[in-house]
Amino acid sequence: MEIYNEKVTYENPLLSLKIFQSDRTDDVATTNWHYHKELEILLVLEGSLEVEVEDTFYSLSKGDIVLIGASQLHRDRSTGFLDYVVLQFDIQQFLDQNTLQYIRYFSDPQKPLSHFNHMLENNEDVKQTLVGCIKDILKEATAKEEGYEIAVNIRIKQMLLTLLRNDNERQLNRRDDFDLVRLKPVLDYIEENINGKVLVEDASKVANISYYYFVKYFKKVLGMSFTEYVNYKKIKRAEQLLLTKDLSIALVGEEIGMPNMAHFYKIFKKYNDCSPNEFRKKMLDWSHHERVTVPPV
Secondary structure, three states: OOOEOOOOOOOOOOOEEEEEEEEEOOOOOOOOOOOOOOOEEEEEEEOOOEEOOOOEEEEEEOEEEEOOOOEEEEEEEEEEEEEEEEEEEEEEHOOOOOOHHHHHHOOOOOOOOHHHHHHHOOOOOHHHHHHHHHHHHHHHHHHHOOOHHHHHHHHHHHHHHHHOOOOOOOOOOOEEEEEEEEHHHHHHHHHHHHOOOOHHHHHHHOOOOHHHHHHHHHHHHHOOOOOHHHHOOOOOOHHHHHHHOOOHHHHHHHHHHOOOOOOOOOHHHHHHOHHHHHEEEEEHHHHHHHHOOOOOO
């Protein structure tokens, strides 16, 4: 059995998202087992589609959708004409400082996004809300009117909120509010010191938790390790500096507390699949393209 890790390419480097409408006319069309870090939602507009997500089989017809979690193995099969929409997005890139704690709800490998598919079968209102959001995202991403990135971001969060608030069977990997309150001083400590050294030893003292318990506790509550969270915040800060300040790459690394260029490049590439220089060039090229191709109002 051939399994491959799909590399999802984003059209707009400012949006960690890919959406497209496609059709198939083959008598039988199948895809191999594959996976990717992005969450995925398939919407059937016309025809029928059979989808396997790990050990579960879904048969979709017009108006149906299926949810596929990050890194979940899946494949699909269609017969005859099929018109459908594919939406793939990296959830981490759509959550900010105030909402990043919710990433654990949708990224737990023990409770992946596909667990919500039963909800869609039993709750037509939820399904129609998601269908409406997908169609809106496709429309915005196709028209590319000014500010469409904001509109797409809003629709992604609307879908996540819909799933969150209709999780009546508690499928999500929830934590008590007490856990988040307890870590709030730690998150503030990270934010205040993001331009320098952020040490797990100091963070554990801020939380008044022993070092070894803190490491496990942080990952359990936030859904990522302390180091992963700090690196993520530093790279977000680096991206901001690359786009708003005329600084060399070395100075950007120093500004975020990563003066070792080899380490900075390695961590930056982990989150962006490109070097800081390539990231800046992509952003500038995209901005120039938008200014040239978008007609004045």
